[in-house]
Amino acid sequence: MSGELVYVYGVAAAGPGLVETVPALRGVGGEGVRVVEDSGLAAVVGPVAAADFEQAPLAAHLEDLAWLEAVARAHHEVVDAVAAAGPVLPLRLATVYRDEDAVRALLADGRAVFAPRLDKLAGQVEWGVKVHLAPTTPTTPAAPPAGEPARAAGPGTAGAGRAYLRARGHERRSREGAYREAAAAVAEVRAAAAAYATEQVRHRVQQGALAGGGPENVANDAFLVPSDSCAAFLTAVRRAAESLPAVRVEITGPWAPYSFAALDDAVPAPGGGAAAGP
Incomplete structure (x- = not known):
């Protein structure tokens, strides 16, 4: 088991406003949040421990309501802060990938879905x-x-x-x-x-x-x-x-x-990713 996975909070349009917003944020494990860009899109991500977010330990954690509530609160705080800078497509709680290359593949493969949806959500x-x-x-x-x-x-x-x-x-x-x-x-x-x-x-x-x-x-x-x-x-x-x-x-x-990201069926399967959350 590798030591870290890449937790993806959401997808947004790449731009200076996002780059300025993200460095001040802290994610589900208190880690710093960063941006991974590809194809004019940006994934807001942060490192998380594989010991918590690999499939088996994650399944156990999901039975712990206190743990789940803390993760959900941190997840939403990151997404809401990004949304204040521009439209964002929130991903499901505990969506993780093996590495940043897999995240870039997500952006490239999903661009045909992500880009028009971001345009639709702008200003709403x-x-x-x-x-x-x-x-x-x-x-x-x-x-x-x-x-x-x-x-x-x-x-x-x-x-x-x-x-x-x-x-x-x-x-x-x-x-x-x-x-x-x-x-x-x-x-x-x-x-x-x-x-x-x-x-x-x-x-x-x-x-x-x-x-x-x-x-x-x-x-x-x-x-x-x-x-x-x-x-x-x-x-x-x-x-x-x-x-x-x-x-x-x-x-x-x-x-x-x-409720309007509509990504459950549109997000490609993680290319080498670990697991998608609940």
Whole structure:
């Protein structure tokens, strides 16, 4: 196993602004970040330990949430700093290559995809818009008498069972109504956002630990917005949200265009590279 691999944060257009920005950055291991150029493009890279980023140790590290969070935070800090200097195509977390020659091959082989995509993203940023069901006070249906089977005979049993079934039916209808209202609200929010966006991506809604235990997430979208339209975009989405009591809208950003790099199928297999991350 060699001692170091080359971690690639993203691809950008080569230029003086990038060269001036990168030397001040520190990467996922605290290492200095540099630029590798080829074919008019630049890969923002840094050295990382093979003991952490070869396929087998990386697979183990990905089970360590604290390690993964630290790497993700450092990765995003580098990408966001580069994005402030110009358009960037962020690569997936933990994309590594054996050496700089392999990175140059990546740039040369991928130029037909990278260059037009960078042109498309110039002057634009990503905003996240999540829609959650508005918090409500749940209605707990009346339960049958404790310790008494539902089929048991006796005074009052039938009345208690009917009340329980009515409460359950009311709860189901209320939930169905809440989803119908939320679906209509999502359509309004999306329409308001799309009026100022050039592209939209609908991500999978967040569930479980990703949802943070809050109200249910019913839409999780990303919008690519020209920088000079961001104020109008935010105003439109916030106005739509204020008129929709059935949902709560969360806006995050601006971000580098992670959702719009569209590189998963376009990045050539590493020429002698080690592994691509998650």
